[in-house]
Amino acid sequence: MVDTAAMQIPRSRARGSVEEALRRSPVTVLTGPRQSGKTTLAREFADPDSVNYFDLEDPVSLARLDEPMTALRPLEGLVVIDEVQRRPDLFPALRVLADRRGSEARFLILGSASGALLRQSSESLAGRAEHVELGGFDLNEVGPKSQRPLWLRGGFPRSFLAATEEDSAQWRRQFVRTLLERDLPDWGVRVPSTALRRFWTMVAHYHGQTWNAAEPARALGVSEATCRRYLDLLTDALVVRQLQPWHANLKKRQVKSPKVYVRDSGLLHTLLGLDSEMALLEHPKLGASWEGFAIEQILARVPHDDAWFWATHQGAEIDLVLRRGSRLLGVECKRADAPTMTKSIRIAIADLALERVAVVYPGRKRYPIDDRVDVVPLETLAADEPLFPDAAS
Known part of the structure; x- marks a missing residue:
């Protein structure tokens, strides 16, 4: 669900941080507590109705990622995976996809937890991922x-x-x-x-x-x-x-x-x-x-x-x-x-x-x-x- 409340106040600094991270790295990890506006910010970069958008609180998206390489390999442009802490097994697949030569795909992955999520991404995506943390309004x-x-x-x-x-x-x-x-x-x-x-x-x-x-x-x-x-x-x-x-x-x-x-x-x-x-x-x-x-x-x-x-x-x-x-x-x-x-x-x-x-x-x-x-x-x-x-x- 889009947080319409968060849309009432622009978050230009956070948006700029995500833009820079996406430019520099094949994978950007956007973390923050639940309801802090991560999904709203991500939807400024990608259409939630496109095949490139996966919301892991949605059973349909979960089903699509039963075979992650089959689902993700053909995608081009920006791919968004929301609530990724529900599927930590995706990180090895993301490492393989991030290392493809000539690929223009970029991955924006969102998570509401830091510890296990960041350890997974650090281990599997070392040198491939940049982390951005989004808190509440400042x-x-x-x-x-x-x-x-x-x-x-x-x-x-x-x-x-x-x-x-x-x-x-x-x-x-x-x-x-x-x-x-x-x-x-x-x-x-x-x-x-x-x-x-x-x-x-x-x-x-x-x-x-x-x-x-x-x-x-x-x-x-x-x-x-x-x-x-x-x-x-x-x-x-x-x-x-x-x-x-x-x-x-x-x-x-x-x-x-x-x-x-x-x-x-x-x-x-x-x-x-x-x-x-x-x-x-x-x-x-x-x-x-x-x-x-x-x-x-x-x-x-x-x-x-x-x-x-x-x-x-x-x-x-x-x-x-x-x-x-x-x-x-x-x-x-x-x-x-x-x-x-x-x-x-x-x-x-x-x-x-x-x-x-x-x-x-x-x-x-x-x-x-x-x-x-x-x-x-x-x-x-x-x-x-x-x-x-x-x-x-």
């Missing part, structure tokens, strides 16, 4: 005036564009239920949906904190290894982010466990039972919610090769360490009216040799607070202005 797509509703509702098209707050909240509740009760079992996950729902809710309460599996394991009556498996399942479904720690060559004791975030702020609010803006503003997770929202916006819009957080057991930390080539850049997210320089930022600059640090906040004025530190409005990302003054973001 601040650049919806505009700076929509920063608050984007934070409250999240970026899933049908949630963000819902007619009322209740419609948005109801869509998110159904998304959680469908993912746990239908999608994950369809992908081969054999974990009771009630257990995963309880676990995901616990992750929401850990949002923005260093992960410790011991407490959730005790609460659920399972092993820590089982909890790690649950966390990896939700990460693979692209609804949870495990932000890994950066390790510097220091004598200080550094945090070695990942931080966890519910990637979509609207889903976070649903899992926390926050059904109104007032409920969010009064909740202890208010600051962590905004921090996670800002981090997702930054990771979506600011060019980087790798991203981590950094923290020591002595209390120094910084929310993001971005590597861009040989440069290390820092980002601190503060929901404050006028952030100031902190001891923690000074320590991070000295210990990690950060070239620059941006302190991102919800205000509107940009100003320096140190030689290498600027306070930067989050809405800067909506205008494609650089987060760091000497490098385009």
